[in-house]
Amino acid sequence: xxxxxxxxxxxxxxxxxxxxxxxxxxxxxxxxxxxxxxxxxxxxxxxxxxxxxxxxxxxxxxxxxxxxxxxxxxxxxxxxxxxxxxxxxxxxxxxxxxxxxxxxxxxxxxxxxxxxxxxxxxxxxxxxxxxxxxxxxxxxxxxxxxxxxxxxxxxxxxxxxxxxxxxxxxxxxxxxxxxxxxxxxxxxxxxxxxxxxxxxxxxxxxxxxxxxxxxxxxxxxxxxxxxxxxxxxxxxxxxxxxxxxxxxxxxxxxxxxxxxxxxxxxxxxxxxxxxxxxxxxxxxxxxxxxxxxxxxxxxxxxxxxxxxxxxxxxxxxxxxxxxxxxxxxxxxxxxxxxxxxxxxxxxxxxxxxxxxxxxxxxxxxxxxxxxxxxxxxxxxxxxxxxxxxxxxxxxxxxxxxxxxxxxxxxxxxxxxxxxxxxxxxxxxxxxxxxxxxxxxxxxxxxxxxxxxxxxxxxxxxxxxxxxxxxxxxxxxxxxxxxxxxxxxxxxxxxxxxxxxxxxxxxxxxxxxxxxxxxxxxxxxxxxxxxxxxxxxxxxxxxxxxxxxxxxxxxxxxxxxxxxxxxxxxxxxxxxxxxxxxxxxxxxxxxxxx
Amino acid sequence: xxxxxxxxxxxxxxxxxxxxxxxxxxxxxxxxxxxxxxxxxxxxxxxxxxxxxxxxxxxxxxxxxxxxxxxxxxxxxxxxxxxxxxxxxxxxxxxxxxxxxxxxxxxxxxxxxxxxxxxxxxxxxxxxxxxxxxxxxxxxxxxxxxxxxxxxxxxxxxxxxxxxxx
Numbered sequence: 001x002x003x004x005x006x007x008x009x010x011x012x013x014x015x016x017x018x019x020x021x022x023x024x025x026x027x028x029x030x031x032x033x034x035x036x037x038x039x040x041x042x043x044x045x046x047x048x049x050x051x052x053x054x055x056x057x058x059x060x061x062x063x064x065x066x067x068x069x070x071x072x073x074x075x076x077x078x079x080x081x082x083x084x085x086x087x088x089x090x091x092x093x094x095x096x097x098x099x100x101x102x103x104x105x106x107x108x109x110x111x112x113x114x115x116x117x118x119x120x121x122x123x124x125x126x127x128x129x130x131x132x133x134x135x136x137x138x139x140x141x142x143x144x145x146x147x148x149x150x151x152x153x154x155x156x157x158x159x160x161x162x163x164x165x166x167x168x169x170x171x172x173x174x175x176x177x178x179x180x181x182x183x184x185x186x187x188x189x190x191x192x193x194x195x196x197x198x199x200x201x202x203x204x205x206x207x208x209x210x211x212x213x214x215x216x217x218x219x220x221x222x223x224x225x226x227x228x229x230x231x232x233x234x235x236x237x238x239x240x241x242x243x244x245x246x247x248x249x250x251x252x253x254x255x256x257x258x259x260x261x262x263x264x265x266x267x268x269x270x271x272x273x274x275x276x277x278x279x280x281x282x283x284x285x286x287x288x289x290x291x292x293x294x295x296x297x298x299x300x301x302x303x304x305x306x307x308x309x310x311x312x313x314x315x316x317x318x319x320x321x322x323x324x325x326x327x328x329x330x331x332x333x334x335x336x337x338x339x340x341x342x343x344x345x346x347x348x349x350x351x352x353x354x355x356x357x358x359x360x361x362x363x364x365x366x367x368x369x370x371x372x373x374x375x376x377x378x379x380x381x382x383x384x385x386x387x388x389x390x391x392x393x394x395x396x397x398x399x400x401x402x403x404x405x406x407x408x409x410x411x412x413x414x415x416x417x418x419x420x421x422x423x424x425x426x427x428x429x430x431x432x433x434x435x436x437x438x439x440x441x442x443x444x445x446x447x448x449x450x451x452x453x454x455x456x457x458x459x460x461x462x463x464x465x466x467x468x469x470x471x472x473x474x475x476x477x478x479x480x481x482x483x484x485x486x487x488x489x490x491x492x493x494x495x496x497x498x499x500x501x502x503x504x505x506x507x508x509x510x511x512x513x514x515x516x517x518x519x520x521x522x523x524x525x526x527x528x529x530x531x532x533x534x535x536x537x538x539x540x541x542x543x544x545x546x547x548x549x550x551x552x553x554x555x556x557x558x559x560x561x562x563x564x565x566x567x568x569x570x571x572x573x574x575x576x577x578x579x580x581x582x583x584x585x586x587x588x589x590x591x592x593x
Numbered sequence: 594x595x596x597x598x599x600x601x602x603x604x605x606x607x608x609x610x611x612x613x614x615x616x617x618x619x620x621x622x623x624x625x626x627x628x629x630x631x632x633x634x635x636x637x638x639x640x641x642x643x644x645x646x647x648x649x650x651x652x653x654x655x656x657x658x659x660x661x662x663x664x665x666x667x668x669x670x671x672x673x674x675x676x677x678x679x680x681x682x683x684x685x686x687x688x689x690x691x692x693x694x695x696x697x698x699x700x701x702x703x704x705x706x707x708x709x710x711x712x713x714x715x716x717x718x719x720x721x722x723x724x725x726x727x728x729x730x731x732x733x734x735x736x737x738x739x740x741x742x743x744x745x746x747x748x749x750x751x752x753x754x755x756x757x758x759x
Contacts, residue, residue: 014717014730046719196675196714234622234659235715237728275618275657278713292617294656310614351718353677359719391676427676427718441679445713451656554692583689583736 002035002056002079004028007049007120009042009206010238011199011360015049016067023068024052027075035079041207041242043120044361045107048091053120054078062102064091107358110377112339114347115323116363119207124242127249130210136255138326142218143263146329151222152178155325157333159345164190164281164318165393165422166498167344167411170325176305177223177315185225186309187216187269188316190286191232191239194278195394196445198425200349201319203361205232205239208323209246213269215322217255218329220267223315228269231286234276243271278395278449282497283308283316285451296451297497318423320349340366344410352378354427355385364409371405374428386431389513393422395442395449396502398509399435418509420502434531435514436521440468442506450499457500460491464507472532476522484511533577536592540581542567544589551581551590603627603635607642617645617653621660630661666701666708668746670694671725675714681721687711689736690724693743706750707743 006012006021021039028037045051048064052074055061061084063074070089077083084090092102100109113119122129130136142151156171177185189212193201205212216228232240247269250256258266272290279285280295287309289295308314324346328336337345344366350373353359357379364373370390374380381387389399392409398419400407407413414421429438447461464487467480488504495501511518520526527535540551540560545567552560552568559575562568570581570590581590601609603623610616617639624635631654640647654660672678672687691697694707701708717723720732724739731742 010715010730011717011719014720014723014732046717049720193716194713196679197677197718198714199716199718202716235712272615273619273622274659275622276659277657289618290615292615292653294653353718353721354680359677359721394676425676425718427680429680433680438680441676449713579685579688580692583685583692586737588735 001033002054002082004035004037004075004079005040005053005055005123006037007042007051007053008039009203010236011042011046011203012049012051013238017050019068020050020052020066020071023071024075027072031080035075038123039125040121041119041124042203042361043108043207044111044116044203044363045091045104045358046360047358048104051091051120054084057082058096060094061090062092063089064104065089104358107360107362107377107379110372111363112347112365113363114327114336114339115204115211115320115349116207116361117327118211119203119361122208124207124209125245127210127246127253130208134330135210135326136214136253138329139214139217139255140261142221142329143261143265148178148222148224151218151329154329154333155222158328158336159333159343160321160324160328160336161344161411162317163320163324163348163423165396165420167421170317170321173305173317174219174222174315176303177225177313180306180313182313184227184310184312185223186312186314187219187223187225187228188283188286188290188309188314189216189228189230189322190281190283190316190318191230191236192274192281192286193233193236193319193423194281195396195423195425197351197353197391197394197427198423199351199353200361200424202236202239204319204323204349205236206242209239209243210250211323211326212243212319213246213250214255215317215325216269217260217267218325219315219317219322221265223313225313225315226266226268228267229290229309230269230271231274231280231290232271234273240271240273247271277451278445279451279497279499282499285497286316287314294451296453297499299496320424341408341410341412343412348409348421348424350409350424350426352426352428354391355382355430355433356380356428357382366410367408369406369408370400370426373409373426374405378428381428381430387428388431388433389429389435391419391427391429391438391506392425393420393502393505394425395446396420396498396505397422397425398505399429399438399513400509401513418505418512420505432529432531434472434527434529435510435517436468436527437472437529437531439507439510440465440472443468443503446499446503450503454495454497454500456491456494457496457503460487460494461500461503463487464491464504468507471518471521472527473534474521474525474532476518478522480522481511481515481518530592533579533592536577537572538570538575538577538579538581538590539593540568540570541589541591544587546587546589548586550584550586554580554584556580607638610642612643617643617650618657621650621654625660630664663701664705667706667750668726669708669710670743671710671712671715672698673713673715673717673721673723673725674711675718675721677718678714678721678723683722685736686722686724686734686739689739690743693740694747706747 284298547565
């Protein structure tokens with residue numbers, strides 16, 4: 001009897017996991033005596049999705065890039081006959097004694113999974129799975145053996161710092177909310193993961209929703225709050241669906257509701273769906289949104305611990321912070337502190353994406369270097385290109401250049417580079433990425449997401465965006481660099497919330513490390529990375545062109561000449577750089593140089 | 594999107610409204626679920642039941658990118674414009690969609706089949722570049738594979754065998 005586990009996170013599903021699951025279900029139902037079929041969230045190896053795991057014979061074996069056809073083969077060979085198929089699709093395996101094998105064993109071996117302890121291992125829809133993995137023991141301990149003050153002290157001792165990006169000590173934050181009296185108090189979980197390039201929280205919510213629910217109940221006990229809200233992006237329908245199931249199951253088991261585990265403590269919670277506004281990641285804007293208003297930030301003080309949601313004392317943490325809580329309570333502060341660095345204990349989950357060879361989720365101890373993350377775990381750069389930079393912290397963060405790849409990731413070292421820890425998005429860039437264009441991209445984002453309350457954020461980001469657009473079009477003037485520097489300082493100084501205060505970071509860090517690229521755009525009218533369309537030529541690669549005439553037929557200005565089955569050519573004097581030839585070519589023969 | 598909150602119909606939610614604070618956004622979400630967009634009359638209903646002025650409701654609708662004041666096409670194509678997709682060629686994906694379905698970002702095609710939107714990040718960064726068509730995600734796209742996918746939706750849409758905007 002072996003167990004088949006299909007990875008059914010959003011990443012698995014978009015890679016085709018549903019078809020694989022359907023096939024395996026059909027096979028499993030036809031042979032019920034041979035196997036059990038279940039699902040799990042994402043184990044983090046998104047680059048080899050869809051994943052199928054076979055458990056049994058004292059080991060776990062993961063197959064990657066499974067298709068309905070290969071699933072059939074896995075079923076007959078491994079599930080029925082007990083012979084693992086040892087080819088390049090056997091990406092990871094672990095024996096009961098801890099020995100690992102498989103082509104991608106490095107990816108998981110180098111990690112230390114606390115937040116992701118259950119992701120990809122348990123079925124997120126089944127509460128018993130979570131309990132069997134040690135779930136709700138932290139809550140039991142907190143409710144029956146500890147006083148609120150002891151819980152807060154444990155959190156303080158653990159040294160856990162807010163994983164949403166700012167790194168504020170969690171225990172201290174809880175103690176503020178606990179110290180304020182109110183007729184009601186609230187626990188809020190920020191699951192409005194808005195940074196483009198970040199998907200840690202989605203994976204936790206999809207893979208292990210109970211960890212977040214448990215963390216919130218413990219927080220409720222610590223600060224004496226009776227109600228919790230999870231504010232989750234509407235763009236994460238699967239996460240919301242699994243959370244709803246988790247909350248209902250927790251209620252049924254008596255972990256939510258009145259007199260939880262006979263302790264006399266009452267707690268309830270509810271999901272609020274975000275409606276698409278990046279600024280709602282800011283806590284006061286998030287409260288405004290839960291209250292049903294436009295999500296605009298409010299002036300602090302009063303801080304949320306004093307007057308938060310509906311003017312009641314409120315404690316707000318993000319998903320990853322809450323997911324750490326049950327582990328810390330169950331295993332103790334010292335166990336947590338033994339991982340990571342002195343000032344930044346514990347682990348951090350990173351979402352590796354962009355030009356990295358193995359994009360996915362990796363949880364590493366704080367203090368791991370960028371190089372270890374990108375090269376040892378992430379497998380280096382796609383197509384063996386040159387590593388140029390990583391972008392951390394999304395639109396609020398900055399770029400860290402390749403020559404600083406030895407920087408450890410923790411709350412002390414990263415800010416020294418000009419970037420921020422952020423929530424954990426790590427977008428890797430190679431030689432083909434233009435840093436001016438990246439700055440423009442982020443400014444475009446923050447400009448459109450600015451709520452408009454503060455003048456400098458509303459208009460200043462627009463002025464910066466205009467300058468950056470000009471530069472990427474080759475129309476920049478030398479004064480533009482000074483103007484960008486000046487506006488950056490002004491916007492940071494004169495904005496109320498984190499969005500405005502950090503919006504210039506991408507521009508400032510690229511100016512700091514890649515000034516020569518800005519100058520090349522402005523002075524020589526050249527884009528060194530070959531990305532800015534106005535500054536590059538479109539050419540057809542002779543070895544790839546098959547002469548299908550598709551590009552010539554699509555060219556709006558008839559700049560492409562060539563006959564059927566002959567290599568085509570673009571007349572640079574006529575070309576208007578619209579890019580239609582690139583999008584119409586079926587052979588990737590048109591490139592920008 | 595299959596979530597329990599949305600199983601409750603718009604009219605049931607309006608009927609059930611008991612003056613509890615913070616219900617405006619869920620009401621608007623269920624209106625959009627029901628009509629496919631937020632028609633003028635839905636704003637009037639909500640205002641009448643909750644007592645929130647129509648102008649305030651309009652302010653909330655226009656603040657959040659989820660809400661639409663115009664009907665959507667049968668297939669809503671959302672191109673991810675997140676960082677990972679951006680560095681993996683989202684621009685040529687967006688250009689290809691515009692070219693293939695003939696509408697700019699934010700518009701609906703004349704035949705009512707496609708609405709084209711961009712979204713900040715779908716959260717499938719490792720599969721970049723990515724698009725969502727209604728609730729289905731398609732990843733690791735190239736202009737050529739994307740054209741195939743869109744053509745397939747067009748075929749389905751014309752045949753009327755699947756779809757329906759939410």
